[in-house]
Amino acid sequence: MxxxxxxxxxxxxxxxxxxxDLEDLHRIHADPDSWAHFPQGRHLDLARTQRTxxxxxxxxxxxLGYWSVRDSTNGPVIGMAGCAVVADRPWGNLYYRFDPAARGRGYASEVAEAAVEAAHVVAPDRPVMAYLLEINVASRRTAEKAGLTLVWRGPDAGNEDPDAVRLVYLDREPDAAIRAAVDEHFTPRPAV
Known part of the structure; x- marks a missing residue:
């Protein structure tokens, strides 16, 4: 394909x-339940969703990028998910965010598996990454069902919760270059 x-x-x-899709995507990204584990990520205005x-x-x-997800051709958007392969990152970013009413049906895992498969075709040399908060057990399960394994754990730089722990999952064992890029991207910087 x-x-x-x-x-x-x-x-x-x-x-x-x-x-x-803007109104449906905004409804999902503005819903506090969609951001229960990371409230500062919530879209407070339509302009932020437009930027997304x-x-x-x-x-x-x-x-490859993130898809609008529907459970039928004519239905409303129930989520945004997929794997973005962007030029300035040495990995593809796996993402999944669903309307709370659509959760618990395995949709995130279904899309995540399809996204990983697509990423392996589009950019086979690039690992697929999911980064998430340790407290988000459902997101961890989704990453693991998609075949990703934990490769990094540490404080979540920039999170308003000083106790938040960030996890990084990859679909393969990282080589030295990817490990260095992960460390560079996710390790908090000391205040200057």
């Missing part, structure tokens, strides 16, 4: 986000 902008899984319709949608358009120019 050369165009991953539209993919069908067993139960889901995965499509490159379009402007018509605009960034998605750029990500897709590299062959």
């Amino acid at each position: 050369s165009d991953w902008r539209h993919l069908r899984t067993g139960r889901l319709w995965l499509d490159e986000p379009v402007q018509d 949608l605009d960034a998605s358009e750029v990500e897709w120019t590299h062959g």
Whole structure:
């Protein structure tokens, strides 16, 4: 497959986000329950969700990005998920965020598995990464079901919760260059 902008899984319709998805994506990203483990990530205004949608358009120019997720062709967007392969990162970023009403059905795992498979085709030399908070057990399970394993654990730089712990999962054992990039990206910097 050369165009991953539209993919069908067993139960889901995965499509490159379009402007018509903005209201549904904002509803999901603005919902406090969607950000229970990281409240500062919540989208407080439509402009922030628009920036996410605009960034998605750029990500897709590299062959893969985050999809708008529907459980039928005509249904509302119930999530945003996928794997973004961006030029300035040596890994593909696995992401999944769903409407709280759609959780508990295995949708995140279904999309995550499809996204990892797509990333292996689009950028086979690039590892797939999921980074998440240790307290988010459901997200950890999703990453693990998608075949990722824990490779880094440490304080979550910039998190308003000083006790927050960040976990980094990869789909393969990191080589020295990837390990150095992970350390550089996720290790908190001392205040200057």
